[in-house]
Amino acid sequence: MKSKTIKVDYLARVEGEGALYIRYDETGVDDVQLKIFEPPRFFEAFLRGRDYLEAPDITARICGICPVAYQMSAVHAMENALGITIGGELRALRRLLYCGEWIESHVLHIYMLHAPDFLGYDSAVDMAREHPEIVERGLQIKKIGNAIVSLLGGREIHPVNVRVGGFYRAPTVQELQPLREQLLKGRDMAIDSVRWVASLPVPEFERDAPFAYEFVALSHLDEYPMNEGRIVSSGGLDISPQQYEDYFTEEHVEHSNALHSVLKGRDEGEGAYLVGPMARFNLNFDRLSPLTRELAEEINFPRFCGNPFQSIIVRSLEVLYAFDEALRIVDSYQRPEQAWVDGTPTAATGYAVTEAPRGLLYHHYRLDEEGKISAAKIVAPTSQNQKTIEDDLRHLLPRYMHMPENELRLLCEQSIRNYDPCISCATHFLKLHLEKNE
Amino acid sequence: MKPLIISLGHRFRQDDGFGPTVLDALRLALEERADYIESVGDTAALLDVWRDRDKVFLIDACYDDDSPAGQIFRLDALTESLPADNPVASSHALNIASAIELGRLTKALPQLLTMYCAVGKDFAHGTGLSPPVMVAAERVVASITCEFNTGEKSCMNNH
Numbered sequence: 001m002k003s004k005t006i007k008v009d010y011l012a013r014v015e016g017e018g019a020l021y022i023r024y025d026e027t028g029v030d031d032v033q034l035k036i037f038e039p040p041r042f043f044e045a046f047l048r049g050r051d052y053l054e055a056p057d058i059t060a061r062i063c064g065i066c067p068v069a070y071q072m073s074a075v076h077a078m079e080n081a082l083g084i085t086i087g088g089e090l091r092a093l094r095r096l097l098y099c100g101e102w103i104e105s106h107v108l109h110i111y112m113l114h115a116p117d118f119l120g121y122d123s124a125v126d127m128a129r130e131h132p133e134i135v136e137r138g139l140q141i142k143k144i145g146n147a148i149v150s151l152l153g154g155r156e157i158h159p160v161n162v163r164v165g166g167f168y169r170a171p172t173v174q175e176l177q178p179l180r181e182q183l184l185k186g187r188d189m190a191i192d193s194v195r196w197v198a199s200l201p202v203p204e205f206e207r208d209a210p211f212a213y214e215f216v217a218l219s220h221l222d223e224y225p226m227n228e229g230r231i232v233s234s235g236g237l238d239i240s241p242q243q244y245e246d247y248f249t250e251e252h253v254e255h256s257n258a259l260h261s262v263l264k265g266r267d268e269g270e271g272a273y274l275v276g277p278m279a280r281f282n283l284n285f286d287r288l289s290p291l292t293r294e295l296a297e298e299i300n301f302p303r304f305c306g307n308p309f310q311s312i313i314v315r316s317l318e319v320l321y322a323f324d325e326a327l328r329i330v331d332s333y334q335r336p337e338q339a340w341v342d343g344t345p346t347a348a349t350g351y352a353v354t355e356a357p358r359g360l361l362y363h364h365y366r367l368d369e370e371g372k373i374s375a376a377k378i379v380a381p382t383s384q385n386q387k388t389i390e391d392d393l394r395h396l397l398p399r400y401m402h403m404p405e406n407e408l409r410l411l412c413e414q415s416i417r418n419y420d421p422c423i424s425c426a427t428h429f430l431k432l433h434l435e436k437n438e
Numbered sequence: 439m440k441p442l443i444i445s446l447g448h449r450f451r452q453d454d455g456f457g458p459t460v461l462d463a464l465r466l467a468l469e470e471r472a473d474y475i476e477s478v479g480d481t482a483a484l485l486d487v488w489r490d491r492d493k494v495f496l497i498d499a500c501y502d503d504d505s506p507a508g509q510i511f512r513l514d515a516l517t518e519s520l521p522a523d524n525p526v527a528s529s530h531a532l533n534i535a536s537a538i539e540l541g542r543l544t545k546a547l548p549q550l551l552t553m554y555c556a557v558g559k560d561f562a563h564g565t566g567l568s569p570p571v572m573v574a575a576e577r578v579v580a581s582i583t584c585e586f587n588t589g590e591k592s593c594m595n596n597h
Contacts, residue, residue, distance in 0.1 A: 042563040046450070061450060064479010108482055112532050112540075125536050128543040136544050143486045156487055157477050 081350025100148025111138025275359030345371025453558025508570025
């Protein structure tokens with residue numbers, strides 16, 4: 001029986017660079033390789049010897065789309081190491097900043113990168129030629145996310161105001177107030193956005209037991225997770241961020257520079273899990289705002305989503321939630337007396353997990369007595385999803401093999417974009433230990 | 439309104455740091471005469487940034503098999519088209535050609551948009567530019583500074 005291959009040498013509309021190779025025949029899929037050929041990340045090595053205060057700004061440069069996520073995981077890990085606790089308005093401001101990044105990142109992905117797949121366009125530019133009003137709405141919503149990040153981050157494009165212990169400067173109540181009007185307008189547009197995204201034609205795809213997803217996300221008693229919580233899963237996991245490396249490990253696969261994260265203690269080839277909007281939504285639905293839940297009900301969206309092609313709808317609901325949450329924070333904000341809490345450098349180890357737009361982002365640092373970083377470990381969401389992305393393709397192809405080859409290739413690309421992979425985040429350096437047998 | 443100078447690219451990716459290197463030097467040379475933004479990925483955000491501007495300069499590294507490292511291209515990005523699959527090396531989620539085209543379609547472009555690109559050869563992680571790209575950076579700094587000082591559209595005679 002003749003086998004066929006799908007090769008995409010350059011995956012468009014994913015952050016970074018990647019390639020896809022699938023070998024299959026009529027009986028099924030032989031091989032799937034999502035290749036990451038970007039040079040390995042050197043940031044973990046780059047951080048060694050640096051002062052603990054530098055970590056937020058250095059790690060923010062790992063990804064141009066989600067710098068806040070890297071800053072948040074870095075500051076929380078450093079605060080965990082130094083025994084600093086952030087509460088009250090400083091905590092709320094961080095959550096507001098994260099709302100801004102979720103809006104920016106999700107809307108970029110929904111409107112510019114993923115929606116063209118559902119509507120049969122090659123790109124957002126092609127979509128904008130026929131539907132300029134849709135793309136314009138996406139840009140307007142995104143602009144409000146940018147405004148939040150600019151205001152709290154201290155400058156346009158790349159935030160610099162975040163520091164270990166809080167912020168370099170906390171905004172006044174008056175400075176935050178102009179955001180309110182924008183947020184109200186943005187929330188209305190986000191509602192329209194949910195309705196529009198829900199109308200897109202979604203390919204059917206579910207994975208039933210024993211191939212069902214294991215969803216992993218943060219979970220917090222009182223709020224939809226962003227900056228803190230326990231790591232929980234649909235398989236019953238419930239651990240603290242400090243225990244992350246006891247339950248998850250990274251494996252090197254030959255075809256990729258990125259390490260694949262898997263759950264420990266599973267049979268070889270198993271252990272894949274799913275992080276990101278779907279996992280957050282499925283594990284924390286009841287902590288979404290009433291308005292967000294109301295919209296989910298209006299569009300008949302289930303409270304447990306098992307089809308990754310519907311992740312675009314979940315993202316749109318999270319955008320709405322982020323506006324709602326941002327409004328709540330702005331309305332109750334009182335400027336804190338101090339913009340940051342001081343810490344004393346000491347030899348210590350710190351861990352943190354926060355919810356980047358794409359999912360769990362783990363940071364682990366070891367500091368020496370002067371507060372210099374002696375070891376750093378960063379696990380990005382895309383490396384945690386990569387095995388699941390490949391597994392999806394293995395399960396997807398047999399169902400759609402009847403399609404013309406070009407359409408099948410596009411469907412595979414769309415399937416990868418379900419995860420909004422940030423490939424430049426996912427690649428980092430693998431340390432090899434060589435031992436010679438005598 | 440002051441001209442806006444935007445660098446694209448990653449300062450920890452060797453020749454991809456061409457844009458930030460030029461930006462750093464122009465900050466020192468031109469000081470308050472321009473506004474400056476270092477963009478590291480979200481090119482869609484530039485539409486808001488440059489929408490109401492009179493004059494914007496974009497500085498980026500590019501990759502071109504047919505040109506030597508350090509080759510400089512100066513483009514009027516409003517009249518000369520960039521190929522949509524322009525292999526700009528940085529990991530921009532939306533490439534700069536698409537961002538400009540989206541700006542055109544949504545009427546979010548500045549009055550003047552000048553792009554300086556230099557061909558890079560090494561985009562691996564690390565700091566520092568290769569020698570030909572460093573020379574290109576110096577020439578682009580001189581060219582833009584000259585443009586500010588004399589009002590000449592291009593102070594570069596070999597590109």
